[in-house]
Amino acid sequence: MTTTRHPHSFEDLPASAPRFVGKQVHRVEDPHLVTGRTPFIDNLTEPGLLHCAFLRSPYAHARIKSIDTSKAEKLPGVVAIVTGEDAKAMTNPIPSVPEGWGDYCLPPDKVRFVGEPVAAVAAESRYIAEDALELIEVEYEPLPVVVDARKAIEPDAPLLFEEHGSNVMLAKNFEWGDLERTFAEADHVFTERLRWHRLGANPMETFGVISKWDPVDGSLTCWAAVQSQSHAAMGIATVLGIPSHKMRVIAQPHGGSFGGKGGFRGSFVTAMLSRKTGGRPIKWTEDRMEYLVAGGSQSWDRHYEVSLAVKNDGTITGLKVELLDDLGATAEGFGSISAAKPLASFVGCYAIGAAGYDLKIVATNKLFSSPYRGMGPPPHNCVLEMAVDVAARGLGMDPAEIRRKNFIAPDAFPYTIPSGNEYDSGNYHAMLDRALEISNYAELRRKQEEARKEGRYLGIGVVTTIEPGVFDWNAYAIVGMPLTGVPEGVTIGFDMLGKITARIGFAHEGQGQFTLISQVLADYFGVDMSDVHVIQQDSLSAPPHFGPGGSRLGV
Template sequence: MAVDIPKSFEELPTSAPRHIGRGRRRIEDPALLTGRTQFIDDVELPRMLHCAILRSPFAHARITGIDTQEAEALPGVVAIVTGEDALRWSHPAQSSPEGWGTHCLATDAVRYVGEPVAAVAAISRYVAEDAMELITVEYDPLDVVADPAAAMKADSPLVHAGQGTNVMMDRVFTWGEVEQAFEKADCVVSEEFRWNRMGANPTETFGCICEWDPLDLSLTIRGSIQSPSMFGLGRAATFALPSNKVNIISQPHGGSFGGKGGTRGTDVTCLLSRKADGRPVKWIEDRVEYLTAGGSQAWDRYYSASIAVRNDGIVTGLRVALVDDLGATGEAYGAICAAKPLAAFTGPYTIPVAEYDLKLVATNKVPSGPYRGMGPPPHFFVLEQLMDLAARQLGIDPAEFRRKNFIPKDAFPYMIPSGNEYDSGDYEEVLNQALALADYPALRSAQAEARKEGRLVGIGVASAIEPGVFDWNAYAIVGMPGTGVPEGATVSIDIMGFITVRVGFSLEGQGQYTLVSQLVSDYFGTDPEMVRVVYLDTQSAPPSFGPGGSRLGVAITGAVLGACDRIRTKASQVVAGLMQTEPENIVLRDGQFGIPGVPEAQMSVAEVAGTMLARSDLLPPDVDPRPEATHVWTAAGRTPADEEGRAKSYLTAAQAVHVVQVEIDRETGFVEIQRYCLADDCGTRLNPATVEGQTDGSVAQGIGAALLEEYSFDSDGQPQTTTFMDYLMPTVYEVPTVEKVAVVTPSPFTPLGAKGCGEGAIHTTPAAVLCAINDALAPLGQMAREVPAAPKRLWDLIRLAEDTSAEGSRTG
């Protein structure tokens, strides 16, 4: 059956005013605002036990003995598991690249601080933690390698002795005649950069309740799980269960941003439930656990990068060498973060050739995982600093330098050298809007005045691409060749005409249930408040991936509108039978099925649904009598990756230009953001208020990345940032007011023309803030190469400049 999905608002079967395309009160909010939404730690089950996990205090050590006897004797303790249980009942975690996973509990050695060693299930968390203190583990410390440069040396201690190396992957991808481009360049700009580990830190940590059914040999897992279907497949593999015997119930969760993690803790909790004869066991990760060994540590990167430039300011080549410290295993998707830049390697520019020298390295640190953006944000930080260096060298204004290199608006769809195709855009217009909003010439003159007073004022102009609507083929180069990430929805109209939509993802904060209600209400001419959106677990839901890779807004729009269209087709057959005409003569508009221009030949959606469900005597033969349909949407035209990793992966390419003004305090190195302006184009805005909310939040996270957030370790691999006193989250004091303007270039490839926009501003914000900082430092001859640009780092650069200048005046 052909399914017709509207490509624009105008194609929806409704007369204005529409609900879609407007901000509105969210249907999610009343329960959230009154404390009634059930997050995972709010769920209590009969006979439930509570888990506490004993973790390694060493970054690398052999386990020579574990004594759990005393803990077992503590009243209230029901089960204790160690590596022996993991060996008996589970497989090592899948990993990317393959073969770098370990069991959920250490079996022979520990490889990072915080690695689970044993776990207790008891009648309360308090008792479980008491018991944990009674477990004795004997360790034989091994040499630690916590630095990837050291880890790559031949004489380095090995994180996994059996691998014979710490290098998980070492490959150079070449797209075009890169060598030649650099040879022919008028100017080559090269620089090294460091992006320190940082990450998601959703306000709710990970949590789960696991139930092993000892008779059915099945698993039920409730949790704050971002990607329930993927999570279920992973658990099926870990416990060697058929995938239909693992049911994942995703509770609403308190943010995720890719960094919820939780697979290890879940597997440990599953083992405990099995050992406790199938009693449900709850594990709620506490914040210290999250910061020490949780799922959010992302992007621990060392870059060496160059661009080739002609004298007229055209960039002709890009080389990026990345050493990415993935930590102790490849279990947490850190590798795919290094692969994702292929989807937007050359950013918004026409750079024709590029090279990616990618090294993924194991160290004795917690495995690195995904975070909002998945990997391009550091890549764009690097690319945009190079763009500014080249502009400065050639004496071209940074905004104009970018304008010269933008992909022109008539070049779309545009294939970038690393193989992805951008759908649409008008980058120059976005730049114009951002510069106008900021009054860029006025900013520059104010800066000139400030510089005369010796103040360190800088302006950053940066642009980046947000790849949207991901498919797995983007990750082929690290061992994930698959394509296709389906998203399904079931739309049902009941006998009274009320509509329910069933989806496979739970609330996470992006307002997608509201979006679903807006879409359905416009399609069938009802009020959004009358549409119920219901979450289904993985054993009941249509195929679903859920939020991730800036895809769900687009994907669920396709699924819902496809299901609506399938109902329309069925209902049209019924109405045609009643009106003694052909189905193609029946039109749905403003909630009425009928023959256009014939006022008496109209039936409401409720009448049609009621007839279908209650009056079989009136139905044409062979018609499906349910006013219900499921549609599973997936992006068309995705291609498998070729030998150099090139694939049409992400369906949409949103673009933004941020203009930022900062001032650095010479005495303290503290950065004040004085102005923050941005223009962005994410295609059709399905719910502008939601898009703005995502943008505001993503700018804040980008500012955290640029200035504050860092997981630090000492040389023994001991984490130094295990509380929110040490890991600095942006507060209202650090996040400026963000001035925004929207440009709308609809995607030709997506439902309603929308582009992925959920990850959003973090692609551009760290780049823009660092461009501004480096603009401020330029008169001192200094450059910030390390993120976050914390006060101490900038203070050191300022002192270095002063010392150099004093030295110069002494010798000069």
């Protein structure tokens, strides 16, 4: 058997020197983008297209006593309406992480956050669909609401999912090393309570989808502004209860993702409507208010307590992080994995021998948390770096020097951190020296001292963090997502004239991935970039793939 080793660095390329990788080149995506020829999801149409609109709950927590759609059904131009009863009959509950904290895409019994959809209309135009919503009558029974994670864990808190008997979705405590002894023997223990408030991103383009059911063979095709078409296909097939080989997703070019392009319920409900209309294509484009109130727009709602064990000379010997993570109303958005990913770089750049992570994820009557760029480490990094600053002030040390003292030594790599991840390489001392040099740090400190004498405050921040590029499902298994491997394949074909076609499984997202592929292949095969043509294929046709995520396509 012959084994081919693929190149892992510039030096491995079969050329004396790369002509395109690492060089300034014209992006291959740009001509279509700047001439307006890139087809975004809202540009697409299909014969017989119908438009979808959602009726949403005005309550954060309420039982649905009844829904009357009879008046809306009589409005000219309305073709189909679905409610929670249809979802219960036609779909499975939405998968969640942790498991068991999701409901149907249209809840049949109760709503858990403001903006949760309770019915959807398919009509000849979006205007008619929106008008029909006003004719649907819903009777609610308001329930007590909890929006504070600290109150959500109290014994008498209102329960979002009564069957669990608690709002605690997940509670796990990790300890690495002799944590108790490390803190007992420390010269100083610095403890801070910190709050990271819920945030959200606003990509220029919101989510959109067209779903088309084939009533003959029972297959479903979705054109959607999704980040990972293979992952979306798996989720839609699971909820709709159709075989995976009959679920086809065609990711459309989209103006950035930030984690908010999952689609979630929009894909499920438009598929239901298409099925109910005998296979007519159903289009839904999320408007801005829908995105803000009920889309994949929010993440990271956290209460922290962080402690450092420190010696008199500034050596940090132990780290403890207690996190109360408010995930919102359900766990359907996979936001919980943001609490798991910090394990990949838990102690940052520092050689801290003992560490602990007390993690508690809870449900409240807020919009469910979704993936957000960075996927969790940024709040953790912020908390760790603030704690190091507190220690520096407590010891009277310069913030840069306490960091330098605790960096992992260059000759210690590969280095395994307490949480088990291995850092392959690094020279944090040299990077800090360079950062201090180009910022003229000594001069900044001098100006700061002068400003304070004048009664003015001049802030200077020093931050050193690890950003774990790429990702693996192993860390996510702790919150209930035990998948294996994150594939990314490409099929390369040569025609008789030596021209190359590269077939991949993801769409344009704005970061120049098609250009990167063209650069690498041109250098590897010794051709010009113009000799390489990159083509996106759908989820069933492309080689094994995942798509953009964790900066993995550039790594």
